[in-house]
């Protein structure tokens with residue numbers, strides 16, 4: 001019998017080049033491809049290219065719920081007129097809302113608490129530029145998970161190394177239109193030298209959908225980033241390598257640091 005050699009799929013090739021799971025520190029071999037940022041944050045044809053991470057099944061499937069919940073809020077809060085009325089955005093929002101209604105009704109946005117935000121940076125605007133509403137606990141949980149995922153995925157993307165349990169990291173998310181966050185946004189962007197903008201080569205008017213600023217000091221194994229989902233949510237974080245001391249004074253000393261390799265597959 002003759003042996004038939006099938007051409008390798010794109011995923012097989014990717015997993016051969018990236019054999020370890022990005023999220024559990026390589027505790028398990030990667031057998032799937034995880035999209036970070038998740039596909040739920042974008043219209044179906046608009047998932048940015050080259051944001052795949054190698055993941056084990058447990059780590060990948062362990063965040064399905066949080067991906068969906070974070071995705072719907074990141075799209076709902078994206079008050080960018082150039083894309084919010086576009087059919088592909090509306091279609092994806094309807095699909096995600098259906099998924100929330102069917103599977104996670106506790107995460108349904110509380111529309112009775114919506115308040116307009118009349119502020120763009122330090123300028124008070126005559127018409128609202130965004131809204132804010134009370135955050136359901138399901139969104140808090142989803143945001144925390146997204147902070148952990150994005151920190152692991154961007155560290156791997158930028159350094160080519162897997163975050164281990166000996167690394168410490170800190171990560172947080174906020175809505176930049178909310179009052180009191182302007183200083184933090186200016187601070188983050190002033191510190192970070194390298195900008196990466198998500199796009200798709202086959203789409204001309206892709207819009208401003210995902211980008212991040214980052215910096216890495218190889219000697220100290222210190223990584224710092226701030227990522228923005230359209231005009232809706234900013235996620236930022238920093239990673240300290242095994243050899244370096246965490247800040248002992250200032251606001252970061254009292255922050256909640258976590259150990260790396262905390263994906264579901266780590267057990």
Ligand SMILES: [Zn+2]
Nearest residue numbers: 021024059265
């Ligand atoms: Zn894993």
